[in-house]
Amino acid sequence: xxxxxxxxGVVIAAIAANAAFLAPFATFRANRIVPGEARSILESLPVTxxxxxxxxVVIAAIxxxxxxxxxxxxxxxxxxxxxLAILIGVAGSFxxxxxNTFARISPASGFWLLIFAFTxxxxxxxxxxxxxPWARVGVLVVAALAIGLLLVSGSWNSLSILKxxxxxxxxxxxxxxxxxxxxLGSLAAAVVAGLPLGILCxxxxxxxxxxxxxxxxxxxxxxxxxxxxxxxxxxxVATHVPGAASLxxxxxxxxxxxxxxxxxxxxxxxxxxxxxxxGVPRAANDAARGMGMTDRQRLFGVEFPLAFPxxxxxxxxxxxxxxxxxxxxxLIGGGGFGVFVFQGVGQTAMDLVLLGxxxxxxxxxxxxxxxxxxxxxxxxxxxxxxxx
Amino acid sequence: MKAWLPSLLRLALVVLLVxxxxxxxxxxxxxxxxxxxxxxxxxxQGSLLTLTLLHLRIVLIATVAATIVAVALAILVTRPAxxxxxxxxxxxxxxxxxxxxxxxxxxxxxxxxxxxxPTLIALFLYGLLPIFENALTGLTTLPANVVEAARGAGMTxxxxxxxxxxPLSAPIILGGIRLSVVISLATATIGSTVAAKTLGEVIIAxxxxxxxxxxxxxxxxxxxxxVLIYDGLSAIERYSARRMGQETA
Numbered sequence: 001x002x003x004x005x006x007x008x009g010v011v012i013a014a015i016a017a018n019a020a021f022l023a024p025f026a027t028f029r030a031n032r033i034v035p036g037e038a039r040s041i042l043e044s045l046p047v048t049x050x051x052x053x054x055x056x057v058v059i060a061a062i063x064x065x066x067x068x069x070x071x072x073x074x075x076x077x078x079x080x081x082x083x084l085a086i087l088i089g090v091a092g093s094f095x096x097x098x099x100n101t102f103a104r105i106s107p108a109s110g111f112w113l114l115i116f117a118f119t120x121x122x123x124x125x126x127x128x129x130x131x132x133p134w135a136r137v138g139v140l141v142v143a144a145l146a147i148g149l150l151l152v153s154g155s156w157n158s159l160s161i162l163k164x165x166x167x168x169x170x171x172x173x174x175x176x177x178x179x180x181x182x183x184l185g186s187l188a189a190a191v192v193a194g195l196p197l198g199i200l201c202x203x204x205x206x207x208x209x210x211x212x213x214x215x216x217x218x219x220x221x222x223x224x225x226x227x228x229x230x231x232x233x234x235x236x237v238a239t240h241v242p243g244a245a246s247l248x249x250x251x252x253x254x255x256x257x258x259x260x261x262x263x264x265x266x267x268x269x270x271x272x273x274x275x276x277x278x279g280v281p282r283a284a285n286d287a288a289r290g291m292g293m294t295d296r297q298r299l300f301g302v303e304f305p306l307a308f309p310x311x312x313x314x315x316x317x318x319x320x321x322x323x324x325x326x327x328x329x330x331l332i333g334g335g336g337f338g339v340f341v342f343q344g345v346g347q348t349a350m351d352l353v354l355l356g357x358x359x360x361x362x363x364x365x366x367x368x369x370x371x372x373x374x375x376x377x378x379x380x381x382x383x384x385x386x387x388x
Numbered sequence: 389m390k391a392w393l394p395s396l397l398r399l400a401l402v403v404l405l406v407x408x409x410x411x412x413x414x415x416x417x418x419x420x421x422x423x424x425x426x427x428x429x430x431x432x433q434g435s436l437l438t439l440t441l442l443h444l445r446i447v448l449i450a451t452v453a454a455t456i457v458a459v460a461l462a463i464l465v466t467r468p469a470x471x472x473x474x475x476x477x478x479x480x481x482x483x484x485x486x487x488x489x490x491x492x493x494x495x496x497x498x499x500x501x502x503x504x505x506p507t508l509i510a511l512f513l514y515g516l517l518p519i520f521e522n523a524l525t526g527l528t529t530l531p532a533n534v535v536e537a538a539r540g541a542g543m544t545x546x547x548x549x550x551x552x553x554x555p556l557s558a559p560i561i562l563g564g565i566r567l568s569v570v571i572s573l574a575t576a577t578i579g580s581t582v583a584a585k586t587l588g589e590v591i592i593a594x595x596x597x598x599x600x601x602x603x604x605x606x607x608x609x610x611x612x613x614x615v616l617i618y619d620g621l622s623a624i625e626r627y628s629a630r631r632m633g634q635e636t637a
Contacts, residue, residue, distance in 0.1 A: 006472075007470075007472050007473070008472065008473060008476065120476075120480075123476060123479055123480065123483070124475075124476045126479075127475045127476050127478075127479050128475065217611065217615065219570075220570060220573070220574065220610075220611045220614035220615055220618070221574070221607050221610070221611045222573070222574040222575075222577040222578075222587075222588070222591065222606075222607060222610045222611070223574065223577075223578070224577055224578060224588060224591050224592065224595070225577065225591045225603055225604075225606055225607025225608075225610065225611075226607065228591060228594060228595050228600075228603035228607070229600070229603055229604060229607060231600070231603075232422075232600050320485065320486055323488065324486075324487070324488025324489065324490070324491075325488070327488055327490040327491065328490060328578065331581070331592075331595060332595060338490060341490055341491065341494050342581065344494065345494050345497065345581060345582060348497075350495075350497070350498045353494040353495065353497075354495070356491075356494075357488075357490075357491035357494055357495060360488050360490075360491055361486065361487055361488065361491055364486040364487070364488065365483065365486045367486075368482065368483075368485075368486045372482075
């Protein structure tokens, strides 16, 4: 019998071996801002647990390296990720000196590389399994529950990012809800305004090029400039239009951030509506006309359902983009997770940066998976319906 | 619309842009009304020209690096030896796009320090995705009869790649580069939050001192650069599509 190697497995095993034996697993710092000291896996875990983790990593890497059944690869990646997630918490409490509240323990490059390697393995397995949209959402829910459980159980509480969180629990949730309001609110506004605009552009040829060009140019304005430029007009509105200020419209803060995100969101929504409507088969339209449908009936009964997956793709782009861009709102006092990112950059406190960045990435990732699943479901439904 | 009007507008924009970055003081009266308390109307902590050139340099380096890596990766996963990686690379590209640029920038700082390097890393990573995606589309949707003909003519895999596949997918790859450049031009401004020397510096100075004139000039220079570069690359794309005998959209 010859041993056959998996090509991706070679990459994964190389990263894992390098990360487990050469790179530091955790960083120990005597307080929040001093430079850290690196600790390897064996140094950062109790005598019995360290070798166990190394064994799990080595076995999982070997499973990845060889051509093995998908189920085994799935089990190996999940086991390795779970072990890493649980044991980084153990390392946190093990490395923190008794009763010391200043010491900070954070995951180091070795930990992140191991997570990366086995996530790669997991992603490969999940891609090859070709999961249905529902199953993908299911995997996401299971992963979210597992992470939630680890957070609630307090096993990560000794890690520095959660110490930053403990110091700012209230503002974390306040900024989080601002972030969500900004991202989702501007999306909703863009859909409400963009769909009719897209339909109009589809029907009126002359309008199309003009509107799309203007929206294209808006996209080229850098986000921080657009956020800043809206301060002045909104400040003017707040002082000159009666009632505007009481609605919360002010020069700085949430209002310009909301408006900027709205403007950025319009292009994908309008453009995809136009593309979606243009892609409706002529035959479908003719048939609908032949059946005596009015323009309005045709729009809602035929064109819209057929264009829906394309429009949804536009909405997905906007949502993922807005969740990321909302971090910049913090620069003009608009709140959101960006507050922690920019504070952290300012204080060179990376744990604080992570406190802002990790939830942002997690939200964007979740939104992308869920919307991708919805898009796939709506477009397969259409494909199944067609031959009938 | 007359055919020469767009070219004239473009030329006017170039002249205006060059005049502004080389002699910003000419435009001072225009920007003065936007300032309060006698604040300076033209950015005075560095030359706009230098910042513009540094901005372009950072985008250029990142885009060239991203193009080389992305096209090489796309070629790799479309060869028989690398086809195993194709589905995974698609999902990785998808996942990569969910990382906000600010997060990439901020997280690169502890690894490489403040300044140009984290910005280059962020721009490189962000630039990879559209180019890779387009190169993949280009290389996987080649007309089958052409590839067959090349094989029938006795071309080796390498010759087919260089003489047939890459030239045919060049317009689509260029489209990806164009997208990536425009995104990078805007994202580079965010690099100034981690002390990179780009036009973002002007905008951030304006945000900090509440000086609208600074924000406007920084934003407009970047937007003008983006529009011009977008146009220029579109023209190259149309030219290469014509050379390949493809229909232009």
